[in-house]
Each structure stands twice: as structure tokens, then as C-alpha cells.
Amino acid sequence: MNRLAPALELPLAAMGEMTHRCPLQCPYCSNPVELQKAGGELTTGEWKRVLDELAGLGVLQFHFSGGEPLARKDIVELVAHASDAGLYTNLITSAVMLDEGKMAALAEAGLNHVQISIQGAEAESADRIAGMKGAHAKKIEAARLVRDVGIPLTVNAVMHRQNLDQLAAVIDLAVTLDAARLEVAHVQYYGWALKNRAALIPTPRQLDAATALVDEARQRLKGRLVIDYVIPDYYAELPKKCMGGWGSSFFILSPSGKVLPCHAAETITGLAFDSVRDHRLEWIWRESPALNLYRGTGWMAEPCRSCEFREIDLGGCRCQAFALAGDAGATDPACGRSPRHRDIFSLAVTEASEDRRSLVYRTFAGGA
């Protein structure tokens, strides 16, 4: 552990990518380009042991994610196990596999919250992005099932150039679906999304209009709908405090049990992430070399090292630094103080203006 790192906290929350299997093929999927095949996934028994270890380690909230977590036949059993272990449980789902029977079983198992992703407000274009006909209509129906059993709902709307003009309708839809929260999540460009950046990055004008719309809606819907909003890094001036800091309070478990600081961490080649198949979680959290590598501020080079914001953003995103600067220890190019900031801004503007539309869909073949 480097000497400038703050005292290691216990993790507050963790997310499980229960599987990479998914009926959708969204071209900005946060899963890695090299997807884990079903045969390598943790077994039911392994997940139960991990859920117990999570609770013992001080994790309070567990997010069942994927791929599509409902693609696992044992999902209800695992939600029940997590709930019995005292974890606050959240299901992050595409919802196209959610029917009345499954919803009732999940509620009975103690599920606390559901987050449903949507690809827009209009069925035709949303289904095109998802790569699945009829997906949008199924999601709308599933959102009603969630509210019918009294579980609070978050709608996660992934926004980009091809659907950003639907934002007002997306906000109205979240209200209609009786969501308590809406995440207006601009695509961030790692992995699959990086392959599709030219087709997805918004124009600066679109982004400004979206930001103004969110500001207005937050005022108008105060007390009814909370809206979380994240702008795409390419148009930011200061980097985001990615994941609250690398290995700071949160981690992700891959389908095969690797402990990752974020969804995209495996895009940084040369890092070896430890697995719950080889070590106890507590050891991994404290000792895993890959988790310790970018903790705190001791790893920073200039201009980060002497920057007055270094404790505020903890250097932004390591995956982005690797993808755009070729060095995970470099300053995040999203930062105005990075020598590459101007370049990525003009890259975004140029790609947006060329307005290419064709998509590389997420597949197990790796999108080659």
C-alpha cells in the first residue's frame, strides 16, 4: 500500500455481474468486449459463499447485475440468500425476461429495489439500439409489474446522439412508470461503446439542450422524481471521481468471480485481478495488488500530483487514461489540465458532426 493512500475503508456496496449472457445486444454495453461464457460462471454455491463473505466484510448493498441477471436460473434463490445475509438488494435488469411469476418470487425473496434500463422513449428506435424486437414494450410492462408489488423503481436511460432528442419524452415516461429515480446516463466510451463512439457521441448542441432540459425537469418534478445526470467525459472540464476512487468503497464481481474496481478495469491490459475462487474477499479487498495500484493519490504523476483537486476527483478514470493516453497512470484526458483534453474534445465534435449511424452490436464473438 502506498504511503499517500488514506486508511482503507470497508466497502459499502458491491455489484455482481451474475452472467454476461443477455437477450439484448446494446452497442454500448458496459461488459467487456471479451465476454465470459456461461461455463466459467460462478456456481450457485460459490455465489452463496461470496454473498456471506460480502455481508461479513461490511458491504451493505448488493446490486445483482449482468449481462442480464434474470438469465440465471438461480436468481431468486440468490436474492433470497443475499437478503437473509442482511444485504440490501437491487436488481439491475433489462427486464425483458421479467414476468408476473418471477416478479412475485423476487418480492417474496426480499428484493428491495429494481432498476430497469431503457434505450429511449420510442419503441422502434429503442428496439433497434437494443438489437431486440419488442424489447421496449416488454420493459414498459415489466416496470408496471415492479410497481404493482410495491418495489421502488429506478429507470436508467442510456443517452447518446441517436436518442438524445427523445430526452423530454424519456423523462415523461419515467414519471408515467411511477419511478422514484431516473438516471440520465450519457454513454461513457470504454469497451463496446468505444467501438461505437462515432455512432453515439452527441453534438455539443445536443448536450447543452439535454443539460438544460434536466435542470428544468429537476425543478418541476421536485419531490416526485429524483434525476441523476452524468455528462459524457469528452465534453467535461473536470474529470469525474470515477467509482468514488479506485478500490475506495465499491467493487464489481465478474461472472467468474474476479474482483474489479469498475466495469471497464479489464480493458487495462497487464493488470491481474484476483478471484474469489482463489482468495477470501477480505484478503482481496485489502491486499490485491491490482486494487492497491491506483488507490489514493500516491500513484499520481504531474500535473495530478501537485493539483489542488487531486483529493476531490482522485485523478478521474484510469480506464479512460489507458484508452486515450495509452497509460493508466496518466492524467485522465477528460481533465482540462491533460495535454490531450483539447484533442478528445475536437475528436468528439468531429465524430458527432460526421453523424455515422451504423452500430457494432455486442456479441460473444467480440464485435470483430
Added chain:
Amino acid sequence: MIVGVLSRPRLLRHIVLKRDEARDRWVILAPERVLVPDETAAEIVGMADGVATVAAIVDRLAEKYQAPREVIAADVLAMLQDLADQGYLVEGEEAA
């Protein structure tokens, strides 16, 4: 909801008050949120079971802490209203 002395508030079913053993404190767990109430706030939320009125909660605390009822009432109402404003409290049923 507006919390008054005759309210019978309780946490929504999916908002959970629990002991965080690993950190030796109370927490209130909500979607994407962890609130950390102090011991007194946790005690109040624990008493807010949808049956007890706020007045009854205040009476119990005034007796337990031997403190003026008005002072306690102001604190309890403010704390519960704050939770209600975040959408975590609902009005309970009257006792059968």
C-alpha cells in the same frame, strides 16, 4: 406527507433501518443511498412503527431522557419530516 403530533409514521417497506455491525453504527438503507442516523435518530425511527403517534413517541423520549417535552417534540418532528421529504416515510394505520 406532513408529519404532525397525531401522525403514525413508519418507514416504507423497502427502506430498512439496521445495525451496521462492521462499523458499529445504525444505518438506513434506501435505493442507492445509505443514511447514517445518530443513536437518538435511530431510536426515533425504530419507534416509528406506524402504530405509535408522534405524540406517544415524544412522551416516551421525554420520560426516558427527563427532558422538556417541547424541546423533544421539535427535534422529533424535524427529523421525521426530513425523512418524509426524502420519500422514506408513510402514514401508518390506526391501531385496531
